[in-house]
Amino acid sequence: MxxxxxxxxxxxxxxxxxxxGVLATLLLASVVSFVxxxxxxxxxxxxxxxxxxxxxxxxxxxxxxxxxxxxxxxxLHYLRDFATLQWGYSYSNGxxxxxxxxxxxxxxxxLALWAFLFAVVGAVVVATLASYRGxxxxxxxxxxxxxGLGTPQFWVALVLVxxxxxxxxxxxxxxxxxxxxFLEPPPHVTGLYTVDGLLAGQPIVFSDALAHLALPAISLAxxxxxxxxxxxxxxxxxxxxxxxxxxxxxxGVSRWAAHRRHVLHNALLPSLASAxxxxxxxxxxxxLVESVFNWPGIGQVLVQxxxxxxxxxxxxxxxxxxxxxxxxNTAADAVVALVDPRLRVSTR
Amino acid sequence: xxxxxxxxxxxxxxxxxxxxxxxxxxxxxxxAVKVDVAxxxxxxxAAHWFGTDAQGRDVFARVAVGTSIALASGIATxxxxxxxxxxxxxxCGLGPRWLDAVLVRLLDxxxxxxxxxxxxxVTMAFGTGLLTALLGVVVTVVPVFARTLRAEARRATSxxxxxxxxxxxxxxxxxxxxxxxxxLGTTLSVQLAANVGNxxxxxxxxxxxxxxxxxxxxxxxxxxxxxxxxxLTGQWWIGVFPGLALLLTVxxxxxxxxxxxxVRAARRARxxxxxxxxxxxxxxxxxxxxx
Amino acid sequence: xxxxxxxxxxALSVEGLRVAYGDVEVxxxxxxxxxxxxxxxxxxxxxxxxxxxALALMGLLAAGGSVTGGAVTVSGSRVDYHDxxxxxxMRGSQLSLVFQDPLTSLDPVKSIGxxxxxxxxxxxxxxxxxxxRARCAELLTAVGVPEPERRLRQYPHxxxxxxRQRALIAVAVANDPAVLIADEPTTALDVTTQAQxxxxxxxxxxxxxxxxxxxxxxIGLVSEFCDRVxxxxxxxxxxxxxxxxxxxxxxHPYTRALLESLPVPGRPRGEDxxxxxxxxxxxxxxxxxxxxxxxxxxxxxxxxxGTPPRVVVSEPSVAAxxxxxxxxECRRALEVPRG
Numbered sequence: 001m002x003x004x005x006x007x008x009x010x011x012x013x014x015x016x017x018x019x020x021g022v023l024a025t026l027l028l029a030s031v032v033s034f035v036x037x038x039x040x041x042x043x044x045x046x047x048x049x050x051x052x053x054x055x056x057x058x059x060x061x062x063x064x065x066x067x068x069x070x071x072x073x074x075x076l077h078y079l080r081d082f083a084t085l086q087w088g089y090s091y092s093n094g095x096x097x098x099x100x101x102x103x104x105x106x107x108x109x110x111l112a113l114w115a116f117l118f119a120v121v122g123a124v125v126v127a128t129l130a131s132y133r134g135x136x137x138x139x140x141x142x143x144x145x146x147x148g149l150g151t152p153q154f155w156v157a158l159v160l161v162x163x164x165x166x167x168x169x170x171x172x173x174x175x176x177x178x179x180x181x182f183l184e185p186p187p188h189v190t191g192l193y194t195v196d197g198l199l200a201g202q203p204i205v206f207s208d209a210l211a212h213l214a215l216p217a218i219s220l221a222x223x224x225x226x227x228x229x230x231x232x233x234x235x236x237x238x239x240x241x242x243x244x245x246x247x248x249x250x251x252g253v254s255r256w257a258a259h260r261r262h263v264l265h266n267a268l269l270p271s272l273a274s275a276x277x278x279x280x281x282x283x284x285x286x287x288l289v290e291s292v293f294n295w296p297g298i299g300q301v302l303v304q305x306x307x308x309x310x311x312x313x314x315x316x317x318x319x320x321x322x323x324x325x326x327x328x329n330t331a332a333d334a335v336v337a338l339v340d341p342r343l344r345v346s347t348r
Numbered sequence: 349x350x351x352x353x354x355x356x357x358x359x360x361x362x363x364x365x366x367x368x369x370x371x372x373x374x375x376x377x378x379x380a381v382k383v384d385v386a387x388x389x390x391x392x393x394a395a396h397w398f399g400t401d402a403q404g405r406d407v408f409a410r411v412a413v414g415t416s417i418a419l420a421s422g423i424a425t426x427x428x429x430x431x432x433x434x435x436x437x438x439x440c441g442l443g444p445r446w447l448d449a450v451l452v453r454l455l456d457x458x459x460x461x462x463x464x465x466x467x468x469x470v471t472m473a474f475g476t477g478l479l480t481a482l483l484g485v486v487v488t489v490v491p492v493f494a495r496t497l498r499a500e501a502r503r504a505t506s507x508x509x510x511x512x513x514x515x516x517x518x519x520x521x522x523x524x525x526x527x528x529x530x531x532l533g534t535t536l537s538v539q540l541a542a543n544v545g546n547x548x549x550x551x552x553x554x555x556x557x558x559x560x561x562x563x564x565x566x567x568x569x570x571x572x573x574x575x576x577x578x579x580l581t582g583q584w585w586i587g588v589f590p591g592l593a594l595l596l597t598v599x600x601x602x603x604x605x606x607x608x609x610x611v612r613a614a615r616r617a618r619x620x621x622x623x624x625x626x627x628x629x630x631x632x633x634x635x636x637x638x639x
Numbered sequence: 640x641x642x643x644x645x646x647x648x649x650a651l652s653v654e655g656l657r658v659a660y661g662d663v664e665v666x667x668x669x670x671x672x673x674x675x676x677x678x679x680x681x682x683x684x685x686x687x688x689x690x691x692x693a694l695a696l697m698g699l700l701a702a703g704g705s706v707t708g709g710a711v712t713v714s715g716s717r718v719d720y721h722d723x724x725x726x727x728x729m730r731g732s733q734l735s736l737v738f739q740d741p742l743t744s745l746d747p748v749k750s751i752g753x754x755x756x757x758x759x760x761x762x763x764x765x766x767x768x769x770x771x772r773a774r775c776a777e778l779l780t781a782v783g784v785p786e787p788e789r790r791l792r793q794y795p796h797x798x799x800x801x802x803r804q805r806a807l808i809a810v811a812v813a814n815d816p817a818v819l820i821a822d823e824p825t826t827a828l829d830v831t832t833q834a835q836x837x838x839x840x841x842x843x844x845x846x847x848x849x850x851x852x853x854x855x856x857x858i859g860l861v862s863e864f865c866d867r868v869x870x871x872x873x874x875x876x877x878x879x880x881x882x883x884x885x886x887x888x889x890x891h892p893y894t895r896a897l898l899e900s901l902p903v904p905g906r907p908r909g910e911d912x913x914x915x916x917x918x919x920x921x922x923x924x925x926x927x928x929x930x931x932x933x934x935x936x937x938x939x940x941x942x943x944x945g946t947p948p949r950v951v952v953s954e955p956s957v958a959a960x961x962x963x964x965x966x967x968e969c970r971r972a973l974e975v976p977r978g
Contacts, residue, residue, distance in 0.1 A: 150595055150602050152553070154553070158588070244746045247744045247810070250736035262746050322460040325461070342747060
């Protein structure tokens, strides 16, 4: 069989090309990030040692940071340090940036995962109902998604706290972190309190963690949810007009079954391509929302780093977000290539 | 068609109201920063429509001034960023292929950074403040324009009218300005409107974090940060009103952007219908004359 | 599976079908009777309402369209176009559709096998997996797709246009329907493939005894394939004619004009093809009287007044039972010279 092999090698070639493109984008992104870092008008060494240090101390720190090396060497060191997860030390308190981010990551991860879940489920339900029922419902969905796309997440967070949180109806816990203070965090397995709580058989921890999650996760889910709603509504409207839907109906399949099995399926595939955008919106959102809820995640690390003029933290965070964005897009492309029969490599 | 016209009408109405608020803000600049500890933390009422903040400043005056700041900075950054983006798009579309390839890679690399974080890094690098925040936002706007317009510009170069212009020996800058830019019209106007919304959001986000406009500047994001401190003690109005103004601005601009393609298409259809009736088709007329 | 209809009962009977999109009536009283095993063609220019008739019979009009009048009977039972569940039961089992464009008529992300199986499972939910698979393979073989087992696992993009149309025909005949409606089934295919698909339809009709309604703008195709031809103009059937007398025997000026505009191989070069002046009238603003009168070479002043009468051109002879009545909706049907 010569055809499958040739198509396999073609797919491999295509995959390798895509990978090279991704690497090039990442390298360029690191250059951009490095240029911005070097654009700092002040001397990073001066920022670290403070205004009162003697020139000797300053020179010592400069050498230590490699600031006297030629720029290209500095860039290579920067690249090496980023790739080997040595993201430097906080300018303000000397803490290991990598360790700080690693310690705070699970909190943000848990928040982002729940927000993602809310956004996807909400968007699929609203978009499907809107495109299936049409009429007024479609108009409402359109307005809601347009408004949702325009909401400042940190303000929504504030309003939610005022209305539902401790200073409002008190239905949900206000800005008080991940758990009620008298509860012990569950034994560490994944670092996600809801998951660990279930694993340890502590339903109270699970429900308390979920209650604490609800408001920040909703604030965070709003923009990606609105974005996905618009995308899925438009995609489903396009697919619903395709002749094959009439053919499916002509088999005797009911309108709802045809919509669910064929229209929704075809509409979901292309929306995978926006995985990177959704991730970017979750990262940005966590920066804006965590501080409102006093959520101990990496978003707050960044905000505190900004307030302390801590370039090491900000640089690591910013480049990391770009890497994650590119990785998400690449992963989504790979998933589409696996799931979409038109792109799938024939193995038969 | 009518739905999108109604939508454009709602958007225009909202924007008109916001412009009025911004103009009012120009006359309230003193009131917006006037500290009056005696009347601090008053709830909304006849004396202070939106109440007062912790230092007794009038929240309505601050929101109004914030509106003029937001509209001015939104329009300015989008104009500068959009102009630079258009320039890059034209270079990509009409220039040599290798340059296009290099520029696209670079744009993709810049776009890999979430807009808020890139703007944040640039702002921090050049020192905190509203002006550097504007610079940071411009950096994020340029690739968005360049990337979307480039695709259209590339398509334009394969259209017969551009190839015809090439064939009769028109210069590349002339083709770019007279033939390609009009072709980009709809995309450009949608991007202009949509990006004003994004820019206003990112700017307020920067101020919220603390790298944009600094207190006591009455910028919406900075005001929400201040309002956060009072929210837990019940003074909701300090943070809610600026956020509401921000939300309405972004929604109005997004509604406008969303309705532009349909409205433009309808207008074009009407224009061709009107022009077709009185004037005979020149090509057909020529054919008749020859026959 | 439906019981074989008795030969006396028509497989499909349509009386006075009317369809409107909003305020505009696009089908204005269409009558049609198809007996089991009979092949009836519906022809006309684009926009004459022929595709709308096909979709209306299936109950699958696009949003905004609705059946506003008439009675449709399939295998003796009346179709209620307001009962969606009954319609779902009828579609695919008694009345099937083969659609215009095979390239867009299959779901691109589902395998060919699953799309045929969907039609089987819908009407025989208790069929076992193995039985469904065997029947799908049998159907693909029947429509002339080689290596059915392998082909069933493939996706539409791996099929050529002709192969896709064959797969769609397999879907349509999966449940032995009484009537197969084929809406421009060959238009999107190249000429050699067209002939193959027509042959396939022909052999299926002979084998299954299914009645076929072939909707097309190709008057040459209907005259070859069909027993009877209905010519539509502006939402009405203007002539119903046995296809063996179509060439030479057509009575309606519109039908004659259509036939004269056909290119005939062997006609001397340089001789202009005949063409019909003007364009079909917009259905929202029909002229009074005969809709074709403004374009008709035979029109007289009275043609623009009142509905034209239906004129019987010739009665069927007893010897040719399958030959139906030849009628035309034209005041001057018997005056137009034929032959």
